[in-house]
Amino acid sequence: MKSKYALEGLKVVDFSWVFTGPIVTKYLGDHGAEVIKIESATRPDGTRLMTPFKPGAMGLNASGVFANYNSSKYSININLREPRGKEVVKKLVQRADIVLETFGPGVMTKLQLNYDVLKQVKQDIIMLSMTMVGQTGPHSQQPSFGQVLQATNGFVQLLGWPDRTPSLPVAAYTDYIAPWYVLIALMAALDFRRRTGKGQYIDLAMLEASVHLAAPVVMDYTVNGTIQNRMGNRNPGYAPHGVYPGKGEERWIAIAVASDEEWQALCKVMGNPEWTKSPKFDTLLHRTENQDELDKLMGQWTKNHTPEEIMAKLQAAGVAAGVLQNAEDMVDKDPQLKLRQHFVELDHAEMGKHLTERPPFKLSKTPSEPQRPFPSFGEHTEYVCKEILKMGDAEFADLIGTGVLA
Numbered sequence: 325m326k327s328k329y330a331l332e333g334l335k336v337v338d339f340s341w342v343f344t345g346p347i348v349t350k351y352l353g354d355h356g357a358e359v360i361k362i363e364s365a366t367r368p369d370g371t372r373l374m375t376p377f378k379p380g381a382m383g384l385n386a387s388g389v390f391a392n393y394n395s396s397k398y399s400i401n402i403n404l405r406e407p408r409g410k411e412v413v414k415k416l417v418q419r420a421d422i423v424l425e426t427f428g429p430g431v432m433t434k435l436q437l438n439y440d441v442l443k444q445v446k447q448d449i450i451m452l453s454m455t456m457v458g459q460t461g462p463h464s465q466q467p468s469f470g471q472v473l474q475a476t477n478g479f480v481q482l483l484g485w486p487d488r489t490p491s492l493p494v495a496a497y498t499d500y501i502a503p504w505y506v507l508i509a510l511m512a513a514l515d516f517r518r519r520t521g522k523g524q525y526i527d528l529a530m531l532e533a534s535v536h537l538a539a540p541v542v543m544d545y546t547v548n549g550t551i552q553n554r555m556g557n558r559n560p561g562y563a564p565h566g567v568y569p570g571k572g573e574e575r576w577i578a579i580a581v582a583s584d585e586e587w588q589a590l591c592k593v594m595g596n597p598e599w600t601k602s603p604k605f606d607t608l609l610h611r612t613e614n615q616d617e618l619d620k621l622m623g624q625w626t627k628n629h630t631p632e633e634i635m636a637k638l639q640a641a642g643v644a645a646g647v648l649q650n651a652e653d654m655v656d657k658d659p660q661l662k663l664r665q666h667f668v669e670l671d672h673a674e675m676g677k678h679l680t681e682r683p684p685f686k687l688s689k690t691p692s693e694p695q696r697p698f699p700s701f702g703e704h705t706e707y708v709c710k711e712i713l714k715m716g717d718a719e720f721a722d723l724i725g726t727g728v729l730a
Contacts, residue, residue: 329356330690334514337416338362338397339425339432341369343470343499344530345454346393348506349424351683353396355692360416360708361397361699364404365730368701369394378675384701385674391698392680395670399699400708401730404435408728413437414445415713422510423451428467429459439525448523450513454506458529470496470530477534478541485556498534505533563611564590567648568623570631576648577631579622579638584608589641594625655679672697705729 334357338349346361346369353359363369371393372384378391403409414437417423423442425432432438432453439451453459456468457476474480474497475490484491509526517523535542544550557566562580570577581587584607591600599605599621604614611618626634631647638645647653654661661667664686667679675697683692709715709729723729 328690329692330687332356334358334422335420336360336422336424337413337420339423339427340454341367341426342371343393343496344502344506345424345426346371347500347503348510349397350393350395351503351507352422352510354683354694355687355690356695357396359397360704360712361394361399362404362413362416363399363401363701365401366403372701378678381675385672385698388678391670391672391675391678394698395680395694396696397699398704398708399702400705401702403728403730404437406726406728408723408726410435410437412709412713412723412728414442416708417442417445417449419712420446421450421514423449424454424506424510425451426454429453429455429464443523446523448517448521450510450517450523450526452506452510452513452526452528454502454528454530456529457531459527470499473498473530473534477531478538479534482541482552482554484554486554488554490554498530501537502528502530502533558615560612561608563608563615564618564622566619566622568619568626570626570634570647571629572631575631577626577634578646578648579626579634580644581611582644586643587611590638590643593637593641593643597625668694670694670697672700674700702730 331352334352336349336352336357336359338345338359338361340346340349341363349357349359349361361369368384369390371390372387374387374389376388377386378388402412404413439449439453442449442451455464456470456473457463457466468476471492474493477498479497480490480492483493506528509528513524513526541552544552559565559580562582565580567576567578569575579590581590587605587608591597594600603610605611605618635645635647649658655667666682666684668682669677670680671677678697680694680698682694686692706720709720709723710717720729
């Protein structure tokens with residue numbers, strides 16, 4: 325007998341797009357929630373156009389990014405500028421538990437689909453709006469994106485080398501931090517509704533969610549007056565602490581030593597070479613004072629061994645070490661990810677077979693897995709209208725013909 329999913333019966337109307345919102349609704353869907361993703365012909369989810377694309381697949385249904393973050397969802401295309409399009413949305417909200425949107429502040433109000441309107445449709449609806457900096461404040465109306473937000477929250481100031489300009493990562497780190505706060509907020513709101521029968525509106529700012537990760541930087545400033553700067557691969561509490569060359573082409577190993585006991589364990593694995601006995605390296609303080617020389621000597625040892633060999637020996641000795649894995653390593657070689665079946669292969673009607681990820685947390689009583697591949701653009705418009713909303717053939721045909729649905 326098939327186990328029920330933890331969120332089976334939960335119904336979500338999803339206006340989110342790009343990364344953060346779709347990651348949240350993917351996890352909800354992978355745990356059994358019914359997620360109806362709303363797009364329009366004039367505003368498809370931007371990640372449908374993001375590389376990499378599956379060779380041979382074309383158009384809005386070829387993006388590996390979209391495929392990974394949108395499993396377990398239905399897709400319906402609605403023209404939200406049409407009054408009858410708004411009425412279709414309200415019918416979905418009438419039967420929903422959660423509405424999630426990631427438009428800029430004020431957009432849902434202009435569409436007449438804001439919380440004050442939707443709670444008249446469903447009194448106990450839970451609505452979450454996620455924006456870069458929140459619905460209020462002096463910067464709330466400024467356009468932004470995750471790549472820029474990670475500069476605003478101080479991340480970029482800390483990334484790179486002290487003698488060089490700051491580094492802007494390709495990926496927007498903030499997009500992968502905020503989902504966890506969204507999930508927590510939604511679960512708390514659902515519990516509150518279970519106890520009180522009341523819904524609520526949640527205003528979530530990605531800036532504030534991501535600033536939490538800068539807590540040590542904030543504390544160093546408020547307590548010591550210190551403004552932390554770029555340190556490359558250095559960390560004042562660890563030495564050695566860096567990425568070192570391994571045997572082979574472009575093979576690297578990350579090593580972090582936090583105490584003198586770990587240093588002695590590292591020295592033993594290295595065979596206690598003579599240089600490790602120097603007073604320059606006998607304490608954490610001395611090692612941090614001589615890190616340039618320490619890193620050079622470490623690299624001379626690591627380059628004679630494969631990263632996998634070093635990782636195994638150091639981990640067995642209680643020293644933190646990890647191979648710098650590329651995509652091939654993670655998908656084809658990593659025994660940990662294989663054992664936990666993190667990657668799962670799905671078969672999409674247009675893209676064909678592709679990998680997606682399972683949720684990174686496993687519940688002991690209920691399963692979690694992609695319920696179906698990512699939806700093609702507007703794939704379930706007819707299904708949602710006729711099967712879920714019980715719309716008649718004539719009404720559906722009229723909405724299609726007049727451009728309300730696509």
